[in-house]
Each structure stands twice: as C-alpha cells, then as structure tokens.
Amino acid sequence: MLRVTLHSDPNRLTLTPVSTGLRVGFWLCIVVAIAAVMRRLLALWQAPSAAEPPDLQRLDAFFRSHATLTYAHIGVALVFVCILPLVYWNRTRLWQPVRALYYLLGLMVGLTAFGMSANPAGGIIEGAAVVVFNLLFLFSLAQSFRAWRIGDAIADRRWTLRATAIVLGIATTRPVMGVFFATARLTGWTPHQFFGPAFWIGFSINTVVMEIALRRHARSIE
Template identity: 50%
Template sequence: MIPHQSQPVPVLESNSKAPLWLRTGFWIAIAISVAVVLRRVLALATPPRKLPPQLASLDNTFAAHTALTLAHIVPALLFVLLVPVVVFRPDRQPAWAQGIFYPLGAIVALTAYAMSLYSIGGWTERSAILLFDTLFLVSLARAYAYRSHADNLRERRWQLRAIAILLGIATTRPVMGVFFATARLTHLVPQQFFGIAFWIGFSINVLVFELWIRSVDRQRARTSSSPIPNSPMRSVL
C-alpha cells in the first residue's frame, strides 16, 4: 500500500530541465513512433507491390493479423501523441488527457502481449516484449496508484518511466536499420536479429532514463537542505 504524502515534496527548479541531448532524443523517438505506425497502417490498407523479400515478409506477417495489429498500433499512436501533453504540461493537463492516458496505456500493453504470440524474432523477441511490456504496465499501475492518493509528483515519476519504456519501440528501429544495412555481411535475417534489436532498443531507453533520473536525484540531494529520497520532478524535459 502506498503511504499518503503528508508533506510537500521539494522539486527542482530550472536545473531540473533535461539536457538538450535527452530532449532531442525524446522528440526523435516521438517522430519515429508516429512514422512507424503510419507506415504500418498504409501498408495494411494498400500493400506495396515492390519490396525487398525481407520487408515483404514482414508486411505479410502483420497483414495476417490485421485486426490485432490495428488494435495495438492505433491506441499506441494516440498514446504517443498524448505523451508531449503529459510531459510538458504536468500541472495544466486537460481533463480529457488525464482521462485517457491510463486506459490507452493499458490497451497498448495488453495487445502487445497478444502480438507477442506472433513475434517475428521468436522467443528472443518475445522475451523482450514480455519483460519490457510488464515493466511498462507496472509503471502505469504505480503511477495510477499514486494518482489515487493525490501524490502527483510521484505519479509523474512513474508516468515518465512508463513513457521512457514505451518509446523504446522507436529506439529499436535504428538498431534494426543497422542490422538490415549489414545483412550482406552478417547474413542475418529478421527472424534472427529482431529479438536482439528489441533487447538493445528497450534496454537503452530504460538505462538512459534510470541513470538520468538518479543523477537528478543526486543533484537535488546535494542542493537541498532537507532532501527526501526518490522525490520526482515537476518539470524534467
């Protein structure tokens, strides 16, 4: 059970703002996520006629499960579009944003579990999905629990953690691009490297966020006269 916050939690002021590289990475991840979903929707609606065999095989896999794919990627797109509102307007979120953030996240997580049954990368990819999707769902649940206790600051910490995990799907794309570009040298096919790309992409996001947020905590602890461990930030990006 989460204890009720009986006293205000100190927050960082201007020095809580994330560095430029992190903010840049955030927007790049948003752009990649949106582009990936739009490309998949278009491919499902009007399948391209001329594609390399490997890409054509990927499109066919998703097309074989069109309903489930759309049930996952459409809510994921809406969630990603909502993310900047949650991140940059923590104290001025409109009621509709607060009302759909958690349901959308839950739908994305649950449909991701279902889609893992058809993982292109087999059990290597499936294990990454199961782990990081569970971490995403746990982070959402923790954030919602803090919300029910009116602990907005700790709710925000877990919201940001969930967002960082979700955007790991965007980080996997450049990793996959490297594998595709070097396929002639490595002789690896998507069934072999998709799982590796998932592990690398999601791990990068989780590690970067955790290391950064802990560095902010240490900075706050050094500058605060009465530090409270694990205090979240009101504005971080």
C-alpha cells in the first residue's frame, strides 16, 4: 500500500504508493467497514421488520440481545476506522494526537472484540477466529507503538501496516458473508454456521496479502 522513502532528515520520511491494488483495497475496506457499522446501528435502533429474510431477523435479534456491548464495540470501531486515513496522510501522520488516538482506539477495539467473542453469532469457530486475529492485531499494535516511541520509522511503518490490515479484515469478511448468504439455499447453511468460516477467510486474506506485500517490497521500506 505504501512505500517508505528515507531521507537524511528523519522528519522528512515520506510515503509513496507501491501498489494501486492495495490502496484501492484500503479504501474499499474503509467504506465497507463504515457501511457495516451504520447498517448494524440502524438495525439496533429500528424495530424488527417482517420484510427482512428470517436469517437476518434472527441475526439482528441476536445483536439486540447484546446491545450494550455491540454499541461499545462498533462505536469505537467506527471512530477508529475514520481516523485510519490520517495515520497515513503525509500532512497528519506525524501529529502526535493522531497517533495517540490510533493506539488508544485500537486498544479499545481489541478489548471490546474480546467481549464480543465471548458469545459470538457464529459460535466457537467465529470466536476462535476473533481471538486469534485480535491477538495478532494487538501484538502488531503494541510493536507499532514501541517503534513509534523509540523513533524507529521503518519498524513503525511495517507494524502499523500489519495492524491496519488485520483490523480491516472485518470489512473483508462482509463480501465473504455475502457469498454465503447468496448460496445459503444450496448449502443449507445458516449465519450461525457460516459466520465462523467467513471470519477465518476474511481476516486471513488481509493478513496474508499484507505480509506478502511487505516481504515483496522489503527493499523499498528498509
């Protein structure tokens, strides 16, 4: 998504694109994540609709039964996703308030995600995916914070990209879920059955793609 170019003055570190595909993927994930949060908020605010498919009705009812935790998680996640572009925009990426907010909100997203995983809609398979990738996200976030504090721009950028890719995996799960919803009549799977595989697929795609990109462009950022 980004190439890091180092100058003799560390404050002049600049970022240039290395992959149009990754940049497009970044913005698509942002849009999808925001849309998913807004859809969930509307479902929590509105009364159940008989016009919705039965699977969606049951899913919405499940989240309404955990409304407080759901509000906390998606509310923090919405703000976190909205500030992500500022973390990479050259005019704001060195602002300490932006980075401090990035780490604080990232930590809150991770902690509330653990809460959501205690009783996930997709059962134990989804819960396991959330725990595994949430741990990877928090580890990457911690490494990014450590590198930022000591002024290691290269490690900071690499770990920040990893953390960002992992957390945006929640957006990649949405089209995967769409495929499962579309094929439900053929497979007979309900959201409870396919949410777990969708989470594993979505988060794995983002994690693997970013790792491949970092390794492929290692010479560009080291």
